[in-house]
Amino acid sequence: MATAHELTVKNNGRNVLLKFTDADLIVDYGGGIMDDEHSSQCSSVSCFSGFCRTHNTRLDQVPFRQVIGAYYAKGSLKVSYLTRNHKKNFVLCKCEGAVEEEHNTFAMDWADKLMDAAYKGAKQSKTLKVLVNPRGGIGKAKSIFTDQVEPVFLAAGCTLDITYTEYINHACEIAQELKLKYDAVVTVSGDGLIHEVLNGFAQHEQPGKAFAIPIAPIPAGSGNALSLNLLGIEDGLDSLAAALNVLKGHPMKADLFSFIQNDKRRISFMSQSIGLVADLDIGTDHLRWMGDSRFLYGYLRGVLSLKTCPVELSFRLVEDDKEKMARFAQENTGQKPCDPSSSGVDDLEELPPLRYLGGTEEGWTTYEKPFIWIYAGKGPYVSRSLMQFPVSLPDDGLIDIAVKEVVSLYSFILLNSCLKMVKDNRAKLLKALDGAEDGVPYWSTTNRYFKVSAYRIKPLASKGILAVDGEKFPYTDFQVEVHQRLGTFLSQYGRYMVNFKVQEPKQVLK
Numbered sequence: 001m002a003t004a005h006e007l008t009v010k011n012n013g014r015n016v017l018l019k020f021t022d023a024d025l026i027v028d029y030g031g032g033i034m035d036d037e038h039s040s041q042c043s044s045v046s047c048f049s050g051f052c053r054t055h056n057t058r059l060d061q062v063p064f065r066q067v068i069g070a071y072y073a074k075g076s077l078k079v080s081y082l083t084r085n086h087k088k089n090f091v092l093c094k095c096e097g098a099v100e101e102e103h104n105t106f107a108m109d110w111a112d113k114l115m116d117a118a119y120k121g122a123k124q125s126k127t128l129k130v131l132v133n134p135r136g137g138i139g140k141a142k143s144i145f146t147d148q149v150e151p152v153f154l155a156a157g158c159t160l161d162i163t164y165t166e167y168i169n170h171a172c173e174i175a176q177e178l179k180l181k182y183d184a185v186v187t188v189s190g191d192g193l194i195h196e197v198l199n200g201f202a203q204h205e206q207p208g209k210a211f212a213i214p215i216a217p218i219p220a221g222s223g224n225a226l227s228l229n230l231l232g233i234e235d236g237l238d239s240l241a242a243a244l245n246v247l248k249g250h251p252m253k254a255d256l257f258s259f260i261q262n263d264k265r266r267i268s269f270m271s272q273s274i275g276l277v278a279d280l281d282i283g284t285d286h287l288r289w290m291g292d293s294r295f296l297y298g299y300l301r302g303v304l305s306l307k308t309c310p311v312e313l314s315f316r317l318v319e320d321d322k323e324k325m326a327r328f329a330q331e332n333t334g335q336k337p338c339d340p341s342s343s344g345v346d347d348l349e350e351l352p353p354l355r356y357l358g359g360t361e362e363g364w365t366t367y368e369k370p371f372i373w374i375y376a377g378k379g380p381y382v383s384r385s386l387m388q389f390p391v392s393l394p395d396d397g398l399i400d401i402a403v404k405e406v407v408s409l410y411s412f413i414l415l416n417s418c419l420k421m422v423k424d425n426r427a428k429l430l431k432a433l434d435g436a437e438d439g440v441p442y443w444s445t446t447n448r449y450f451k452v453s454a455y456r457i458k459p460l461a462s463k464g465i466l467a468v469d470g471e472k473f474p475y476t477d478f479q480v481e482v483h484q485r486l487g488t489f490l491s492q493y494g495r496y497m498v499n500f501k502v503q504e505p506k507q508v509l510k
């Protein structure tokens, strides 16, 4: 049977009805409740041929954004899509069946129409450079890619050029020489590999064109902040949600930073931290087995040590009114996609000039209070359990800086009791910082928050930890400035996926 948007295919002797509405693809395997034998296969990552399903019914209703492939060839139609399993993670489903000869032309047309609806202007069958760091995170990046992500890319008709990185800086070297033919660079690792790719682009012979190639992360490292920011807290660590973002995402322009230290310039995309938060990132490296939770452990450990960080901080201030920043961020994240065009940097033959290196002190403010940490960066989430920069916007041309002033006795006592409570219970440990994942500490009076166009730090002690995009850097003077819309990431939403409440909560840590 074939009517306007309906098509029946034969699969293992059964009829499967495929149809699409204005918003969804419907795959009807014949009605009724699926028996145990069939439903038991539903937890697998990939489901094939109409009988592996994610629910115990024989009907899938799939939003177009989850349809990834519809191809007709030699009398056979293949449709691939992602559905969510009972844990709300994505799984790949494939439906393949024979089409009666008289409907062949219709089937071809039907598949094309479904693909147009499914991709809504995003490029189909992308050519992807894939960089897999087999040492990323807890060493599962390779299997995450081969078992889960690669089948999705292949089902979507992508052409893949895959490299398994073999040593530190390998990804940087590849990015430096990268041909401009790729639709995206996919990193299967953590944020460190993205840092390397961007620094490779900075050394490319056509940096403007290289930076215009979108980067899309598949979360497989221990720090996956970019993925969390692009996909949100629910999907940010789901490798198939990230694969879907590669397929359906549009290029989204984002600001990048120049980090200048000892006359060397590097690109940073996420954060620079010093004091407790750097200790939290770098100083907990031996706790990788804890995954994302190691950052939270480091946070509590560091706060309780009450170690201050003697440095001089200077910046070019643009805004420091928290309510104003929060309202502005909310107004500008509300479903308003970034305009991917008109970045003005695609034709750059070299990196943008540094505007604030040397020069006069005019326009600079020096901040001299004692503090526990300085955390500067872009992107709301720095980990799943900490929304550090809730009012960060991808392309406002500004760096967000959070400065934690010396904690009050009240907070010390509170945190101390938290630590006792959670010593041997990780679940309670997570609860102890209730609200951090929603950005609540933003409102704390000891958390000073600034938007600046440039800043610099002079450490006043000889020892300490400085982390840039999660990697350890020498503990010496540095300066950072922002380059508006220099970088490009793939995004289905055109904004950071963050839900931050403007209302100041009554009970926050002081």
Ligand SMILES: Nc1ncnc2c1ncn2[C@@H]1O[C@H](COP(=O)(O)OP(=O)(O)OP(=O)(O)O)[C@@H](O)[C@H]1O
Residues within 6 Å of the ligand: 133, 134, 135, 136, 137, 138, 165, 166, 167, 168, 169, 170, 189, 190, 191, 192, 193, 194, 196, 220, 221, 222, 223, 224, 470, 471
């Ligand atoms: N084959 C390899 N062996 C060792 N290191 C590698 C290899 N390939 C890449 N690397 C390095 O691994 C580092 C960490 O990668 P990434 O940040 O992406 O993962 P991660 O698990 O989040 O790590 P981290 O928590 O240390 O940042 C990168 O800086 C990269 O240089």
